[in-house]
Amino acid sequence: MAISPRALVQGNAAQVQSLPAPLGGWNARDSLANMEPTDAVTLINMFPTVSNLTMRGGYTKHATGLNGKAQTIMVYNGGATSKMFAVTSTGYLYDVTTAGAVGAAVVSGLTNGIWEYINITTAGGSYLMAVNGVDDALLYNGTTWSTPSITGVTDNNLSNITLFKNRIWFIEENTLKAWYLPTSSIGGAAQYIDMSSICRFGGHLVDLDTWTIDAGYGVDDNIAFITSTGEVIVYRGTDPASAATWSLIGVWKLGSPISSRAMLKWAGDLLILTYDGLMPMAASLQSSRLDPRVALSDKIQGAITAATTQYGGNHADVGWQVVYTAKYNAVWINIPVADGQQQQYVMNTITKSWAQFTGWAAYCWELYNDDPYFGSDGYVGHAWDDNYADNTSNITTTTLQAFNYLGARGVKKYFTRARPSIFSDGSPTISVGMNIDFDTSDTTAPVTFSGSSYGVWDAATSTWDVALWGADLAIQNTWLGVTGIGYCGAVQMKTASSGLQIQWASTDVVYQTGWAGV
Numbered sequence: 001m002a003i004s005p006r007a008l009v010q011g012n013a014a015q016v017q018s019l020p021a022p023l024g025g026w027n028a029r030d031s032l033a034n035m036e037p038t039d040a041v042t043l044i045n046m047f048p049t050v051s052n053l054t055m056r057g058g059y060t061k062h063a064t065g066l067n068g069k070a071q072t073i074m075v076y077n078g079g080a081t082s083k084m085f086a087v088t089s090t091g092y093l094y095d096v097t098t099a100g101a102v103g104a105a106v107v108s109g110l111t112n113g114i115w116e117y118i119n120i121t122t123a124g125g126s127y128l129m130a131v132n133g134v135d136d137a138l139l140y141n142g143t144t145w146s147t148p149s150i151t152g153v154t155d156n157n158l159s160n161i162t163l164f165k166n167r168i169w170f171i172e173e174n175t176l177k178a179w180y181l182p183t184s185s186i187g188g189a190a191q192y193i194d195m196s197s198i199c200r201f202g203g204h205l206v207d208l209d210t211w212t213i214d215a216g217y218g219v220d221d222n223i224a225f226i227t228s229t230g231e232v233i234v235y236r237g238t239d240p241a242s243a244a245t246w247s248l249i250g251v252w253k254l255g256s257p258i259s260s261r262a263m264l265k266w267a268g269d270l271l272i273l274t275y276d277g278l279m280p281m282a283a284s285l286q287s288s289r290l291d292p293r294v295a296l297s298d299k300i301q302g303a304i305t306a307a308t309t310q311y312g313g314n315h316a317d318v319g320w321q322v323v324y325t326a327k328y329n330a331v332w333i334n335i336p337v338a339d340g341q342q343q344q345y346v347m348n349t350i351t352k353s354w355a356q357f358t359g360w361a362a363y364c365w366e367l368y369n370d371d372p373y374f375g376s377d378g379y380v381g382h383a384w385d386d387n388y389a390d391n392t393s394n395i396t397t398t399t400l401q402a403f404n405y406l407g408a409r410g411v412k413k414y415f416t417r418a419r420p421s422i423f424s425d426g427s428p429t430i431s432v433g434m435n436i437d438f439d440t441s442d443t444t445a446p447v448t449f450s451g452s453s454y455g456v457w458d459a460a461t462s463t464w465d466v467a468l469w470g471a472d473l474a475i476q477n478t479w480l481g482v483t484g485i486g487y488c489g490a491v492q493m494k495t496a497s498s499g500l501q502i503q504w505a506s507t508d509v510v511y512q513t514g515w516a517g518v
Helices: 005-009 298-311
Strands: 015-020 039-044 046-048 053-055 058-078 081-088 093-095 116-122 125-131 138-140 158-164 167-172 177-180 191-194 205-214 219-227 231-237 246-253 263-266 269-274 277-280 321-325 330-335 343-348 354-357 364-368 371-375 377-385 395-401 411-424 429-436 474-476 480-486 489-497 502-516
Touching (some): 046 343, 046 354, 053 395, 058 116, 058 125, 058 364, 058 371, 081 364, 116 158, 158 205, 158 219, 177 205, 205 263, 205 269, 263 321, 269 321, 298 330, 298 354, 321 371, 395 502, 411 429, 411 489
Parallel strands (some): 039 354, 429 480
Antiparallel strands (some): 046 053, 053 502, 081 093, 125 138, 167 177, 205 219, 219 231, 231 246, 263 269, 269 277, 321 330, 330 343, 343 354, 364 371, 371 377, 395 489, 411 480
């Protein structure tokens, strides 16, 4: 016999509980019945800060008119001069320093757009050097592009590059050989070390980077290589040709790297993106691969596993990359879900809480003047900017909090209202629903937004006393109707907005209880 909501709650007074916004972030590891109340089952385009959830910034098309997909962004830093370049899938290299439509390509006829680069300053000046394993290496001196004079190895076989102890190091494509140039040099006779005898799982070198570690006798830099089979080889020293100043520190086994952009220098550590997740080098090499808690991505391990399984082979368009920005206290993994539908799994570096971003169709990332830029189809985008719109389009967010028994397990509850406490400088569209008893389906109404554009400070198109100027952040906490009967509930909230900031602090929920066991 069905029991009506009125009969269920008859004689029971309404109760109110305040639920904090899910600052614990996205949880794609634990079961729905075993999550912390501050976690979220779904967290899309909302970033967990130390005090609230904040809608991510938007993006603008910084440089347009590129022929092909921008698969590599390179930044030249030489003294007071800083420039940004993009290489496309069609083999064109553009200067994208200045916002707007690009002119003619500064280099053309390249085989592909997948390049790795470093900056180096020598007695002769400041340079950018780049390799891609197919074309001749590229060298930029702040004015012109040329080919460096390297002997001993065919430079179009060099596929990755880093700078270690004033030497440029390379990986030779599809081999276990690493090549290096003389100290503080952009050319000359290259020498190599062959790791074939120490890589017991075979394969070839994929990536290399420096790793700073304090091993008890002072902080020192090491150089780390990772192979296609996940072996990590670490060396310490200055001159590889001298046994007195060069030594092998060790060889470790991790999961296979997901791409040639698998390593990222992060503070004093080195992050490695593998099929096991995002691994911090220091903790990984002190632990077993069988301990997944070492991974920074442990809390979203289910999503990482699904992504690497489904999209791990998507190397042709690059996509896979680890990015760090101190400006926004964020590390993210770029996920090539599909062409033009890339996503980002984003971690707050202070709280280690995760979120999922959509809407940034990025093939590659780079920082320029501390701001994140991404390469996309025909343009370079400036991401996380404070216009809070995706190139004039709305930003939509979706959050499903962890299911909560509200302190009364085994007691049915009748949910009637919810009041999210939102801070905004406008009136975004907000839809709230209540999911019941581990049902993760969409319980909210569709959200759309159509608002007035606010003026942009210092913009030529925004005129004082003419343009509409936004107000400071103000709290909005309107009661909204929800419905649902069950033992536990989870707040689901969607927003849609353009040009508006949104911060979410908490949600008040009204419900009435029935009889235990009903």
